[in-house]
Amino acid sequence: MTEQQQGIFPAVCPLDCPDQCGLLLHKQDGKIVKIEGDPDHPVTQGAICNKVRNMTARIYDDKRLQYPMKRVGPKGEESRFERISWDEALEIITARWKELIDKEGPESILPYSFYGNMGRIGTEGMDRRFFHRMGASRLMYAICEAAGTEGYKYTMGGSYGTDPEETVHTKLFIMWGINAVSTNMHQVMLAEKARKNGAQIIVIDAHKNHTGRWADWFIPILPGTDAALALGIMHILFAENLTDQAFLEQYTVGHEELREHVKQYDPANVAAITGVPVEDIYRLARLYGQTSPSFIRIGNGIQHHDNGGMCVRTIACLPALTGQWLHQGGGAIKGNGSHLEHNIPALQRPDLRSEPARQINMNLLGSALLELDPPIHALYVYNSNPALVAPHANKVKEGLEREDLFTVVHDLFLTETAKYADIVLPATSSFENTDFYRSYWHHYVHLQLPVIAPYGESKANVDVFRLLAEKMGYEEEALKDSDEDMVRQALDHPGNPALANITYEALVDKGFMKAAVKPLFSGELRTPSGKIELYSAEMASKGYPALPTYIPLPQESELPFMFIPAPNHNFLNSTFAHNEKHVRMEKIPKLHMHEDDAAALGLINGELARVWNERGECELTVIIGQDVRRGVVVSQGLWADSPGSKTRVNVLTPDRVADMGGGATFFSGRVGVEKL
């Protein structure tokens, strides 16, 4: 840690947000007193969101955990905890684990984590090494972008998209299923620059939220039907000769098959499926076919559905039809993670695992805890708050309530999940740790060095796993590596020349560096054919349609409303849901509903409604208007419980798994709504 007690220190935002902003931390008397954007960061340019501008309130929140604790009351809401020492905590944990490994085998232990903090050595470094060495059950990290990432990969060979900095040259933006004003604000800033040079902005969404209101043209669509709209656009592009034939011939596979295939998606059909009027489908297709450069920002919203993988796979074909990948600022971004890929085997060391182990989809945590055979007897949760974020929350809760389940939670706060823990461990914030970060949207890699001392007795993930390894008696050198060793190992990646100049030293010197990603489209992709695969033999071999296809959502019940429980503006998933300042900014948990639906139910604006289905119920305040279609209701944010409140929207979400990647289907559920 820097010994300086005053000054301004460079930092990176640790949150699971594509923007990964450069920050400046103002420190006085050893404490961070102000967080602002780093004006020298080329992408984020000094602008940051309100969430992080107010994050000092979270770092020094008096509810922050300061020392390890053990549970002394029953599991759950009422749970009471007692302070213990780190030694005692580590002893209790490892004694229990050793006993389980002896009696039940290591697969009876399940790690559960996600990206509460995006630092790589802390989220997919020492932890992975430790659990590989142990032989624990493996977690399938499928809660966020898995379906869309797999779908995009069939078309484009990996998470390779446009460099967002180039989108200042774009003339047409299609923000497709992304609430970018709240979730990717710097893409909005870049689009604003382009707008000054005449760019148009189209938003396609199920909800006219901040982003829809910002658009030049907002296109409301029925949830889960976006693939049909994309196929309708393709139909018109081929029919009206708006495709780039030279590009299709040189860089794609299957354009002739696609031309035939999309004849069935005539605009009248597509209008009936999507709820988008025929004239609008023509207008959209022609604008897309005639404007260059055009850019599609593919959001997470469209892939949190049963058909999400195929939907993203389909939209990802569009830029190829008009040859957009060869135009500066043209193309698409679903994610850009593959451009910056570090040396994953060197960081995670899967070779430390001696036997293959079962893999458990994190979206199925409830059933995993209740139904798996052989059962899970111990859960270790870090960087995640599954009691609030995982689907089918009542099932998760029932699983966490199991008396015979030994649960450890490592977090900064006593989260809803931690209330079910046997042992709670206090975590440092990212500004107390060393780690490297790489954005999944822009092309920069950042290094964070500790700026402040650990809060209370809190420890970083990496430190806890090193201690646990020692206590388990694991001797491998990889479990003793320092933070710096691990950053070096991860960045040393001959397989990705774009990282060649990015070393630990260079990052210490510069703070952040841009990866040397080839400008524009190189023409060589990591698909089986090396080309953009409009037709995918690989998909066919896995039982998917080889060509982009609209697959209707299964209708899970007869309940009248499709329910979209999306993220909100002032939280980040459930992060900040425990912090007063952010809760105040967000006010109350709401349910957006069409005025005609509300009238039919006798609901008036601002009234509490009961929202329910076969999985659970919650109570939300209805906001009535025309921002959603009839038959669709939208909530925003993953709210923490307050006494007596029923605001956990995930009690309503399905734990069905999407078509690809084991992805979540948060937005494909149905609910009933009634006056309370």
Ligand SMILES: Nc1nc2c(c(=O)[nH]1)N[C@H]1C(S)=C(S)[C@@H](COP(=O)(O)OP(=O)(O)OC[C@H]3O[C@@H](n4cnc5c(=O)[nH]c(N)nc54)[C@H](O)[C@@H]3O)O[C@H]1N2
């Ligand atoms: N402020 C804030 N920022 C965040 C987060 C947060 O919680 N709060 N979370 C972070 C994380 S982890 C992620 S993954 C990203 C997610 O951010 P985004 O990529 O923006 O994804 P979502 O917000 O999940 O959904 C985006 C939009 O999809 C719409 N939608 C839902 N179903 C459909 C559909 O079938 N078709 C269409 N066209 N639209 C649909 C929703 O109404 C919503 O407006 O944001 C990150 N940034």
Ligand SMILES: Nc1nc2c(c(=O)[nH]1)N[C@H]1C(S)=C(S)[C@@H](COP(=O)(O)OP(=O)(O)OC[C@H]3O[C@@H](n4cnc5c(=O)[nH]c(N)nc54)[C@H](O)[C@@H]3O)O[C@H]1N2
């Ligand atoms: N209904 C609905 N549910 C959703 C979504 C949705 O749109 N709608 N979005 C889904 C998506 S896209 C995602 S990505 C998931 C996100 O799910 P999670 O990754 O679980 O996200 P958070 O709720 O932010 O919880 C992260 C936790 O990690 C803790 N943490 C932060 N830093 C550290 C650290 O360094 N060490 C440790 N040990 N803990 C730390 C934080 O305090 C916080 O409690 O939620 C999913 N759930």
Ligand code: SF4
């Ligand atoms: S949450 Fe996103 S927009 Fe806000 S500071 Fe962090 S990276 Fe930037």
Ligand SMILES: [Mo]
């Ligand atoms: Mo996410």
